[in-house]
Amino acid sequence: MEERNNKKRQVFENIHVVEFAAIAAGPLIGKHLADHGAEVIHVESYERPDGFRLNYPPYKDNKPGLNRSGSFTICNNNKYGITLNLKAKGALEVAHKLIKWADIVIENFTPGTMKKLGLDYEEIKKIKPDIIMLSTCNQGQTGPHALHPGFGSHLSSLCGFTYITGYKDKLPSILYGPYVDHVGVGYGVISVVAALEHRRQTGEGQYIDLAQYEVGIQFMIPALLEYNVNKRILERNGNRHAFAAPHNAYRCKGEDRWCVISIFSDEEWEKLCKLMNREDLLSDPRFKTILLRKQNEEKLDQEIENWTSKLTAEEIFKILQKNGIMAGIVQNMEDIFLDPQLNYRGFWPELNHPEVGKIHGEAPPFILSKTNFKIDRAAPCLGEHNELVFKKFLGYSNEEYEKLVKDGIIG
Amino acid sequence: MEKKQKKLLEDCRVLDFTDETGFLCGKILGDLGADVIKVERPGGDPSRNIGPFYKDIPDPEKSLYWFSYNHNKRGITLNIETETGREILKKLIEKTDIIIETFKPGYLKSLGIDYDVLCKINPKLIMTSITPFGQNGPYKDYRGSDLVLLAMSGFMSLLGDPDRPPVRPTLPQSFMWIGMHAAEGTLMAYYYRGLTGEGQHVDVSGQAAIVWASSIAPAYYDYNKEIPKRAGSFISGRSVTGALMRAVYPCKDGFITYIIYGGPAGIRTNKKLTEWMASRGMAPEELKNKNWDKFDITTVTQEEIDEIEEANRKFFETITKDEFFKKVIESDMLGYPVTTAKEIMEDEQLRERGLWKDVYHEDLNAHITYPSFFAKFSTIPCNIWRRAPLIGEHNEEVYREIGLNKKDLILLKEANVI
Numbered sequence: 015m016e017e018r019n020n021k022k023r024q025v026f027e028n029i030h031v032v033e034f035a036a037i038a039a040g041p042l043i044g045k046h047l048a049d050h051g052a053e054v055i056h057v058e059s060y061e062r063p064d065g066f067r068l069n070y071p072p073y074k075d076n077k078p079g080l081n082r083s084g085s086f087t088i089c090n091n092n093k094y095g096i097t098l099n100l101k102a103k104g105a106l107e108v109a110h111k112l113i114k115w116a117d118i119v120i121e122n123f124t125p126g127t128m129k130k131l132g133l134d135y136e137e138i139k140k141i142k143p144d145i146i147m148l149s150t151c152n153q154g155q156t157g158p159h160a161l162h163p164g165f166g167s168h169l170s171s172l173c174g175f176t177y178i179t180g181y182k183d184k185l186p187s188i189l190y191g192p193y194v195d196h197v198g199v200g201y202g203v204i205s206v207v208a209a210l211e212h213r214r215q216t217g218e219g220q221y222i223d224l225a226q227y228e229v230g231i232q233f234m235i236p237a238l239l240e241y242n243v244n245k246r247i248l249e250r251n252g253n254r255h256a257f258a259a260p261h262n263a264y265r266c267k268g269e270d271r272w273c274v275i276s277i278f279s280d281e282e283w284e285k286l287c288k289l290m291n292r293e294d295l296l297s298d299p300r301f302k303t304i305l306l307r308k309q310n311e312e313k314l315d316q317e318i319e320n321w322t323s324k325l326t327a328e329e330i331f332k333i334l335q336k337n338g339i340m341a342g343i344v345q346n347m348e349d350i351f352l353d354p355q356l357n358y359r360g361f362w363p364e365l366n367h368p369e370v371g372k373i374h375g376e377a378p379p380f381i382l383s384k385t386n387f388k389i390d391r392a393a394p395c396l397g398e399h400n401e402l403v404f405k406k407f408l409g410y411s412n413e414e415y416e417k418l419v420k421d422g423i424i425g
Numbered sequence: 426m427e428k429k430q431k432k433l434l435e436d437c438r439v440l441d442f443t444d445e446t447g448f449l450c451g452k453i454l455g456d457l458g459a460d461v462i463k464v465e466r467p468g469g470d471p472s473r474n475i476g477p478f479y480k481d482i483p484d485p486e487k488s489l490y491w492f493s494y495n496h497n498k499r500g501i502t503l504n505i506e507t508e509t510g511r512e513i514l515k516k517l518i519e520k521t522d523i524i525i526e527t528f529k530p531g532y533l534k535s536l537g538i539d540y541d542v543l544c545k546i547n548p549k550l551i552m553t554s555i556t557p558f559g560q561n562g563p564y565k566d567y568r569g570s571d572l573v574l575l576a577m578s579g580f581m582s583l584l585g586d587p588d589r590p591p592v593r594p595t596l597p598q599s600f601m602w603i604g605m606h607a608a609e610g611t612l613m614a615y616y617y618r619g620l621t622g623e624g625q626h627v628d629v630s631g632q633a634a635i636v637w638a639s640s641i642a643p644a645y646y647d648y649n650k651e652i653p654k655r656a657g658s659f660i661s662g663r664s665v666t667g668a669l670m671r672a673v674y675p676c677k678d679g680f681i682t683y684i685i686y687g688g689p690a691g692i693r694t695n696k697k698l699t700e701w702m703a704s705r706g707m708a709p710e711e712l713k714n715k716n717w718d719k720f721d722i723t724t725v726t727q728e729e730i731d732e733i734e735e736a737n738r739k740f741f742e743t744i745t746k747d748e749f750f751k752k753v754i755e756s757d758m759l760g761y762p763v764t765t766a767k768e769i770m771e772d773e774q775l776r777e778r779g780l781w782k783d784v785y786h787e788d789l790n791a792h793i794t795y796p797s798f799f800a801k802f803s804t805i806p807c808n809i810w811r812r813a814p815l816i817g818e819h820n821e822e823v824y825r826e827i828g829l830n831k832k833d834l835i836l837l838k839e840a841n842v843i
Contacts, residue, residue: 084644159774171682172761185658188672190583191640200605207612221803233601235493241766263590276570342573347646350579358562379633380610383626
């Protein structure tokens with residue numbers, strides 16, 4: 015009680031999570047729970063380490079290595095890492111012990127894999143009746159395409175995002191990285207917290223079948239409704255906006271530096287012209303109304319870029335925002351680490367990684383006034399917490415532990 | 426699964442004061458059964474003017490954008506800039522569990538109804554505040570559009586052709602990221618309240634919410650001070666040599682996504698594509714003889730990739746999206762067509778999963794098809810329960826609960842309070 019009053023208590027204190035999961039979609043759900051106080055065990059094996067350790071840069075100093083992956087790091091801070099070879103004889107019993115310890119199991123294998131391992135929901139709820147299990151995969155656990163594997167970039171295209179990104183006269187652009195996986199992460203966290211709340215209310219466990227394809231579609235609803243109702247397909251259109259102009263990214267001083275400006279009203283347009291010292295544009299017959307600005311948008315963009323190209327993106331951002339105009343810097347990955355606002359929010363907490371050294375975690379985008387996130391441990395090295403987890407959390411004796419290692423179950 | 430079962434958030438009352446940047450948060454709570462009440466200013470929220478519109482009729486009651494993210498909500502109007510409006514709000518607060526709002530930082534304080542005041546009326550109250558940059562900090566008063574937030578989050582720097590300006594998806598994505606993350610924080614606070622009886626304030630930053638859309642790109646800078654660049658229809662960052670891999674190919678009737686990958690699934694896919702090309706006499710000797718098992722994606726060079734892709738490109742030009750889709754499903758290969766809304770709505774898998782639900786809009790005398798759930802739960806109902814509200818549609822039933830009668834409502838209407 016006292017701790018709580020000191021605002022130290024976290025939302026998921028005493029909640030235990032086990033992940034049979036790899037890459038981004040599964041592990042990041044556990045990460046967000048761990049940021050808010052859950053104890054999360056990430057299960058791998060030496061035979062099958064997390065794919066991010068093996069197949070996906072960046073690696074520190076570009077040297078591949080099991081504990082050198084930046085992708086793995088971003089998805090797994092605050093967790094405990096163990097190696098449990100689920101295919102070894104006798105491993106199932108150990109996995110059952112883990113499940114008894116857990117409140118939540120997260121897995122993102124191809125559908126059917128957990129069943130083959132004897133760890134599907136029907137089985138594990140016999141061991142722990144109020145267990146919450148989340149399965150997240152590409153197409154969902156059921157249906158004709160359930161077994162089809164896919165990575166996030168492919169799914170970006172299937173969900174319709176690729177088609178609506180880029181310029182009409184060019185090939186569509188692919189969204190960066192496994193975009194849809196991350197939509198699945200947000201909805202995964204939502205689903206797990208919903209299941210915890212359900213358990214709190216009723217004492218019941220839950221099985222959650224989350225298809226990344228389906229959650230991706232939640233981000234596309236207006237385009238679907240437009241086809242459904244008006245039989246019109248939304249086409250990619252650069253940075254153009256249906257009813258705003260100027261609305262684009264504009265070149266600024268420096269190499270590959272850009273700002274964005276979005277003007278939605280005549281008042282904003284007037285302010286912009288004054289700030290650009292181009293009051294002549296206000297009476298220019300090409301730009302007087304929003305209808306005209308939309309008609310002459312290319313010319314309009316040229317006029318804006320004549321101004322922006324003489325200044326830095328940072329200068330434009332400050333000048334315009336201080337005067338209430340919606341403008342921004344196209345920040346690159348360096349800029350966002352230096353961004354004063356993100357840093358003010360503690361978005362990049364500093365961590366020490368035993369092999370890589372000083373690195374940063376990435377925080378949740380929301381701050382809870384009484385129970386804020388805490389990110390204080392870097393992602394685990396492969397098998398880093400075997401002794402801690404098997405002996406302390408699960409209660410194996412020294413001898414039992416040695417035997418598990420000898421039998422290749424821990425390994 | 427959806428019989429008359431108690432919904433998870435049935436006892437949870439939400440007042441939703443959001444503009445388009447925060448719609449999705451309340452929708453998600455509504456999907457889980459919360460009683461979400463959208464509170465609009467008298468005459469309706471300006472975000473009702475966002476298109477597209479039903480049958481292209483520009484009317485605040487016909488915005489498909491509004492329909493998309495305000496279903497599962499009831500709707501009332503209330504002018505909180507009047508003293509009377511604020512008194513009514515305080516009455517509503519007594520029975521409210523969650524407020525979601527997107528006002529500028531400081532605005533509610535200037536009206537005397539910020540979290541610190543309202544939580545004295547109802548200590549269990551949770552308030553979720555959504556703003557472009559957060560409640561505090563150097564940028565707190567800055568404004569954000571979809572374009573601005575995509576740019577400031579870093580996401581846009583990774584998107585678009587290298588010889589053109591960075592680009593955004595034509596359908597705004599930032600508002601979805603914000604609403605989804607806001608729902609995460611809100612539900613966490615709600616769960617915590619269930620355990621402890623305490624409400625709290627959730628401060629959501631739009632900018633920070635979209636940083637997560639950049640996936641692992643920040644790690645390149647953090648680890649190696651590398652700055653990933655936009656690469657158009659190619660993906661970067663898979664090989665330490667910096668080689669780019671094509672992710673969009675033209676095909677006979679559109680585009681497909683196929684990417685040369687490593688790992689077991691990637692290698693299987695590479696092999697099967699070679700076999701498929703060979704069966705049509707389109708696999709060059711180098712590809713047929715390639716030892717895919719030795720192929721290492723993390724160290725592959727641009728030269729090797731270009732050679733493979735050139736052959737792939739010629740082959741894909743001869744097949745249709747549908748042929749490609751059937752083949753990848755049947756042969757367990759990685760890859761999908763670049764779909765449009767039409768193909769999504771016709772997709773066999775989504776249909777079999779029961780995703781679509783026709784919702785009747787009696788004012789339009791028409792059914793509109795919506796995706797109905799975001800996940801399948803064994804016992805938690807998650808669905809579309811009601812269409813989006815008309816302006817002030819539920820004034821009478823909501824205000825009756827706090828003791829206002831029909832006569833009062835007429836007076837309040839005339840006084841421009843509702």
